Amino acid sequence: MIDLTPRKLHLLDSYEDGRDARHFSFRIDFPQAHDLATMPGQFFMLAVPGVGEAPFTYVSPPNLYGHFNALIRRMGNLTDALFALRPGDTLGYRGPFGKGWPLFFSPRRVLVVAGGCGLAPLAGLIDEASREHLSSRLSVVYGARRDEDQILARERLRWKLAIPFIETLDDAAAGQRRGTPLDHFDEVFATVQPDTLLCCGPESLMLGAARASVEHGIQPSRIWVSLERRMHCGVGLCGHCYIGASYACLDGPTYRYDRFLALTGATDSCAAPALQRC
Structure with a gap:
């Protein structure tokens, strides 16, 4: 059965990082095994209570403590609301979703x-x-x-x-x-x-x-x-x-x-x- 209920996500910090863009740090409540298996290139769904939900990509995947980063550009009502939040505010999280980049290098260039x-x-x-x-x-x-x-x-x-x-x-x-x-x-x-x-x-x-x-x-x-x-x-x-x-x-x-x-x-x-x- 597919569960579309967002999990609790905490906004830890953010800073300006490009024109109309901010670098956000988040923490997932009670990270699970599939969070730790997140691959670069996958995405997550971020819900701002009372506003809506939208997909974004990870800059860094969740670690053992559920901490991860995302670069988000201001593009509409949802991101306007997100940019107005303060550290400690609570959001909703679903993910990771999709397929990421293939992680191979040697012997590839x-x-x-x-x-x-x-x-x-x-x-x-x-x-x-x-x-x-x-x-x-x-x-x-x-x-x-x-x-x-x-x-x-x-x-x-x-x-x-x-x-x-x-x-x-x-x-x-x-x-x-x-x-x-x-x-x-x-x-x-x-x-x-x-x-x-x-x-x-x-x-x-x-x-x-x-x-x-x-x-x-x-x-x-x-x-x-x-x-x-x-x-x-x-x-x-x-x-x-x-x-x-x-x-x-x-x-x-x-x-x-x-x-x-x-x-x-x-x-x-x-x-x-x-x-x-x-």
């Missing part, structure tokens, strides 16, 4: 490409690589429109010390890289020669990165993209998150690129509408 808030669902995977001393197998290209649109400032400072990390901006100042992550693919593939791509961000970026990676020799079966829909239930009941014959809340949000193309009948030129990325 993994390229992570993120755009805007799309860096948040990949943060746990980057941290996992660092903890397992596999950072030499991982490189990151992160793009945003402007400086103020970048997120995870504290995490990026840490990652840059351990991982090849390129940052690029559409509106770059002197001394900054200009353009999108795709503008730097030739350089990346010439230096690290990745054989696997993990990508999250705007739909056009993900499809462009997938196509460019195939052109650089990566097999479609070695490419994963995060293609979310507007998931209302998280358990495959409401029918709002179809991708072809697939429920994004159950079979996604991370899809292998060849599987996604087969589901949608796409030929690289069409894709599922993207959801909020943080």
